[in-house]
Amino acid sequence: MARLPREGSELSGGIEFDEQTSRKVEALYLTSDVVAQRHHVRGLLDVADGERVLDIGSGPGLLAHELAAIVGPTGRVCGIDTSEDMLAMSGARCADQPWVEFGSADATALGYADEAFDAAVSTQVYEYVPDVPAALGELYRVLRPGGRAVIVDSDWDSIAIHTENEERMTRVLAAWDEHFVHSRLPRTLGPSLRAAGFTIRVQDVVPLFNPKYTDDTYAKHTLQIIAGFVVGRKGVTEREAAAWHAEFAELAARGRFFLNLNRYFFVVDKPAAVDT
Ligand SMILES: C[S@@+](CC[C@H](N)C(=O)[O-])C[C@H]1O[C@@H](n2cnc3c(N)ncnc32)[C@H](O)[C@@H]1O
Structure with missing residues (x-):
C-alpha cells in the first residue's frame, strides 16, 4: 500500500493526534462505555x-x-491512520496477530487496490x-461488490451537560467545536453515503448517557480532554477551563452530574455486481 509522509496528518484540518492525545484517547476507549460501543459495532459489521x-x-x-480475533489467520485486517503515534500504538497492540497490518494513509487516499475488502469500518474519523x-x-x-461498511460519528451539537454556569459552558463548547472539521456530520452523512453509491441498510442513534462521573465513564475522560483542548481558544483561559472542569466533581458529589451525547451508526452496502 502507498505510504504517506508524516505531514499527511495535516490533511485532517490540523488536528494532531500526538502521543499525549493518543494515550488519552486510548484510556477513553478502554472505558466500559466505549467497550460496549465496539461490541455494538462488531455486531453490526458481522465479520x-x-x-x-x-x-x-x-x-x-x-x-x-x-476484529482480527474473529477473522483469524486465514483472514486479514488492515488499519490506516494519519497519526504515527496512533500507528505505533496499534502496531504494538496487534503484534501477536501477523494477519493484521497498519499503514500511514489518509481516508481520502487509502492506498489499497479496488475491491480489496469484504468489509470496512470507520468510527469517529470522518x-x-x-x-x-x-x-x-x-x-x-x-470494497468488493456486495461488501459492507459500518460508520460511526457523533453529533456534537447534541451534547447535553448539566452546569450551573451556562454562559461558561457555551463558550467552552464553542472552543471544543474547533476540534472537529464537521461537528454535526451525522446530519448529512446519509445523503453523502447514497451519493457515493451505497445503499443504507441501518441508520441508528445510540445515546452515550452518563449520569455518573467515575473513572470508567466516557464522560470523565472526555471532559478532561476537552478541558485541555479549549485553553487559549475562543478566549477560554487556563484558569477558566480548570474551573469549568472542576465543576463536574462538585456536581457529582451532590448527585447532580449529567452528560449525554448522541452517536449515529450507519450500516451500508455496496451493491453486488449486476450481470450484463
Ligand atoms: C477519535 S480517533 C478514533 C480512532 C478509532 N477509529 C476508534 O474508534 O477507536 C480518530 C482517529 O482518526 C484518525 N484520523 C483523523 N483524520 C484522518 C484522516 N484524514 N485519515 C485517516 N485517519 C484520520 C486520527 O489520527 C485518529 O486516530
Whole structure:
C-alpha cells in the first residue's frame, strides 16, 4: 500500500493526534462505555472467519485487534491512520496477530487496490476529514461488490451537560467545536453515503448517557480532554477551563452530574455486481 509522509496528518484540518492525545484517547476507549460501543459495532459489521476487513482511522487499534480475533489467520485486517503515534500504538497492540497490518494513509487516499475488502469500518474519523465525499468514494472503491461498511460519528451539537454556569459552558463548547472539521456530520452523512453509491441498510442513534462521573465513564475522560483542548481558544483561559472542569466533581458529589451525547451508526452496502 502507498505510504504517506508524516505531514499527511495535516490533511485532517490540523488536528494532531500526538502521543499525549493518543494515550488519552486510548484510556477513553478502554472505558466500559466505549467497550460496549465496539461490541455494538462488531455486531453490526458481522465479520466472519477468513474475511478481509479495513479499519479507516484505526487509532489505538482496539477494534482492529478484536476484529482480527474473529477473522483469524486465514483472514486479514488492515488499519490506516494519519497519526504515527496512533500507528505505533496499534502496531504494538496487534503484534501477536501477523494477519493484521497498519499503514500511514489518509481516508481520502487509502492506498489499497479496488475491491480489496469484504468489509470496512470507520468510527469517529470522518468528522475530522475535510473532504468527506472523497473519503466515501475511496471507501466505495476498496470494497468488493456486495461488501459492507459500518460508520460511526457523533453529533456534537447534541451534547447535553448539566452546569450551573451556562454562559461558561457555551463558550467552552464553542472552543471544543474547533476540534472537529464537521461537528454535526451525522446530519448529512446519509445523503453523502447514497451519493457515493451505497445503499443504507441501518441508520441508528445510540445515546452515550452518563449520569455518573467515575473513572470508567466516557464522560470523565472526555471532559478532561476537552478541558485541555479549549485553553487559549475562543478566549477560554487556563484558569477558566480548570474551573469549568472542576465543576463536574462538585456536581457529582451532590448527585447532580449529567452528560449525554448522541452517536449515529450507519450500516451500508455496496451493491453486488449486476450481470450484463
Ligand atoms: C477519535 S480517533 C478514533 C480512532 C478509532 N477509529 C476508534 O474508534 O477507536 C480518530 C482517529 O482518526 C484518525 N484520523 C483523523 N483524520 C484522518 C484522516 N484524514 N485519515 C485517516 N485517519 C484520520 C486520527 O489520527 C485518529 O486516530
